[in-house]
Amino acid sequence: MIRLPFLFFARTKITLSAFAWLKVIVLMLAPVALYADERPRLISTDAGVTELIFALGFEDDLIAIDVTSQLPEGFPALPSIGYHRTLSAEGLMSLNPSVVIGSEHIGPPSVVSALTQAEVKFVQLRSAKSSDQLRDNVLTLADALDQKEKGLRLLTTVDAKLAELDRTNLAGERIAFLLSMDDSKLRLAGEGTSGQSFIELMKAQNVADFKNYRNISAESLFEMQPSVIIVAGSDVESAVPSLLEANPVLTHTPAVKQKRIIAVNGATLVAGLSVSAINEAIRLTQALSNSPALVVQANN
Structure with a gap:
């Protein structure tokens, strides 16, 4: 049996230090599980x-x-x-x-x-x-x-x-943000999408004037005359070549003529903006600002 004679004094004022000792003793006697930090699951x-x-x-x-x-x-x-x-x-x-x-x-x-x-x-x-x-x-x-x-x-x-x-943005640029899922179908990001949010991060303008994602033809995208095209997909190495091979009319857009067509890792935008998405936006704006005629493939 543990004796605690110093904790009990008849008609004695308990000082602050006495309370401190009481706290220490209680913690020492308590089961470890009650105060040990458990890692969250x-x-x-x-x-x-x-x-x-x-x-x-x-x-x-x-x-x-x-x-x-x-x-x-x-x-x-x-x-x-x-x-x-x-x-x-x-x-x-x-x-x-x-x-x-x-x-x-x-x-x-x-x-x-x-x-x-x-x-x-x-x-x-x-x-x-x-x-x-x-x-x-x-x-x-x-x-x-x-x-x-x-x-x-x-x-x-x-x-x-x-x-x-x-400090390094794409203000004044007209951007088309495409989801690369099927090269024969162009899925363009409109208002209320992660693609729109990504464009706004870079202070640019979206060429789309509709809400959500929508399938459009290559001819329709050509008529929008984007100055930059962003292609979001899982295979950033082949996204741009595959898109242009399947849709040769896009080679006549200002974006492709100036080689300002960009592949990005779509995983960073699956569920909205993220720290990774901000990193992607920084890389793209810096690349396009430093070299206006450059095809960029960002994969991190």
């Missing part, structure tokens, strides 16, 4: 969330991801929970997560309801369609994981990159 249900988890330095706490998420080359494979709109609450909970993080697109509604009532922390972030929303997501996620300092450090980095982008 994170499940990401969204590509943008996964990218943000890595940017904040929480990647070692990830235990599962959705099928739209991409892991850096060399990172160990993680279990897949399926598509973020058709998740299973039972499947998620079977992995024993402490935090489930997703976007407003997580579904079905029954899963959202189950996660809200479960004994896990459930965090929903809005898809970042602007740099302001990306900044909000950084702080929200860092705060949810009790790592505000990490969030502030990443925010400083993001702000520095945005300032660099402001």
Whole structure:
């Protein structure tokens, strides 16, 4: 039996130091599990969330991801929970997560309801369609994981990159942002898309005057007379040659005539703006600003 004679004095005023000693003794006698820090077990249900988890330095706490998420080359494979709109609450909970993080697109509604009532922390972030929303997501996620300092450090980095982008932008350029999925079908980004957000990052104008993504003909794109064409796909090495081979009429656009057609890694824009997307925008603006007649293929 442990005797604590110094803690109990009849009619004696307990001083601040006595309270400090009391706290020490209680901690010493408490089970280790009550005060030991346990690593969080994170499940990401969204590509943008996964990218943000890595940017904040929480990647070692990830235990599962959705099928739209991409892991850096060399990172160990993680279990897949399926598509973020058709998740299973039972499947998620079977992995024993402490935090489930997703976007407003997580579904079905029954899963959202189950996660809200479960004994896990459930965090929903809005898809970042602007740099302001990306900044909000950084702080929200860092705060949810009790790592505000990490969030502030990443925010400083993001702000520095945005300032660099402001110094070297593509103001005045008319850009066509194409998704490279099928060379015979040109899918052009309109208002409210990640492509539009990417164009706005560079202070340029979108040639599209419609909302969402839309399939258009090569002739229609030619009539828009873009000064820059951005091709987003998974194979950046072949994206531009394949596109021009399948659509020779595009060689007559101002963009291709001036060799200002650019391939970028589409994975950086799958779920909105990200730190990687800002890096891509910086590379493109610098390349085009330094050499107005240059075909750029960015793959990082």
